[in-house]
Amino acid sequence: MPIMKVRLLFFAVLRDIAGTDMRELAVDEGTTARDVWQSLRNEFAKLADYTPPPMIAVNESYADPETILRDGDELAFIPPVAGG
Amino acid sequence: MSYLTDDPIDPRALVERVVRPSDGAYVLFEGVVRNHHDGKAVESIFYDAYRPMAEKEIDAIVREIAARYPDVALAVVHRLGHLVVGDSSIAIVASSPHRAEAFEACRMMIDRIKETVPIWKKERGPNGEEWVGWQGRC
Numbered sequence: 001m002p003i004m005k006v007r008l009l010f011f012a013v014l015r016d017i018a019g020t021d022m023r024e025l026a027v028d029e030g031t032t033a034r035d036v037w038q039s040l041r042n043e044f045a046k047l048a049d050y051t052p053p054p055m056i057a058v059n060e061s062y063a064d065p066e067t068i069l070r071d072g073d074e075l076a077f078i079p080p081v082a083g084g
Numbered sequence: 085m086s087y088l089t090d091d092p093i094d095p096r097a098l099v100e101r102v103v104r105p106s107d108g109a110y111v112l113f114e115g116v117v118r119n120h121h122d123g124k125a126v127e128s129i130f131y132d133a134y135r136p137m138a139e140k141e142i143d144a145i146v147r148e149i150a151a152r153y154p155d156v157a158l159a160v161v162h163r164l165g166h167l168v169v170g171d172s173s174i175a176i177v178a179s180s181p182h183r184a185e186a187f188e189a190c191r192m193m194i195d196r197i198k199e200t201v202p203i204w205k206k207e208r209g210p211n212g213e214e215w216v217g218w219q220g221r222c
Contacts, residue, residue: 009134076137079218084203
């Protein structure tokens with residue numbers, strides 16, 4: 001099965017939890033944004049209770065959690081925004 | 085033209101950028117850091133952003149409002165980084181031949197920016213710091 005590379009960006013509270021602002025992921029074909037969120041919940045206890053993913057951005061645009069990732073995509077989970 | 089800055093906002097410069105001789109009114113909105121939130125004291129705020137996406141989202145909002153209010157000239161800048169109480173975090177100018185559209189466009193701009201633009205703030209006070217909007221989620 002082909003392995004694809006995805007760049008995962010962390011912002012705000014998620015960067016504090018992950019301890020980094022970026023991570024390169026190798027994912028299987030067919031992996032969705034929601035799958036990546038699930039793996040983060042498994043990895044970080046602070047996210048364990050947060051079942052639905054926050055808003056999701058793929059390549060700098062809001063996207064559906066079921067979006068299937070493609071090689072070279074840039075993925076970011078968007079915590080509740082608080083601009084202004 | 086970037087909508088984001090790491091420097092203090094100069095609202096006069098923003099006004100001068102958009103106001104035209106044909107305009108009869110402009111509305112200048114500034115959001116400022118307040119010293120309290122949800123009953124807790126706030127001393128400073130750190131604003132973080134997904135910068136390229138925030139630029140795109142703000143640009144889409146500017147275009148949306150410009151299409152809705154074609155006579156209104158708009159400018160907006162959002163500051164990022166560490167701000168203290170009283171600092172302006174955002175400034176919006178809506179300039180128009182008549183005041184009604186300027187008020188409406190300005191109000192719509194700040195409301196829409198608060199909805200979708202990927203900008204976050206971490207409030208710091210005497211009892212620690214926390215990301216706004218994340219409380220109770222972890």
